Amino acid sequence: MPKKGSKQPYKARNEYTYTVRDIAELAGITRNALNVEKVRGKIDPADLKSVVTFLIRKVIGKRLGEGLFPARARIGKRVARRKSGIRASGKRTQKAARRK
Secondary structure, rough: OOOOOOOOOOOOOOOOOHHHHHHHHOOOOHHHHHHHHHHHHOOOOOOOOHHHHHHHHHHHHHOOOOOOOOOOOOOOOOOOOOOOEEOOOOOOHHHHHHHO
């Protein structure tokens, strides 16, 4: 224990700060997108643990192509249909007839 009246020993005190801009930059999203995630409850910028887990999910998700944490179920691809210009009656429409 130090004597009375003596100086306190030097203790290095490190403080780290981060902003919403820093979090968005690390996650690779815009600040507006980060605000949407905040409203949905996926991140609490005041809680370091929440920020770290959010960043890990984002980084891993991007590296694996969203395979580890899928956002939603995929629906089968739609097949693009071409308009042939033929109606059910078998007659060509005026627009299709003009093309030829």
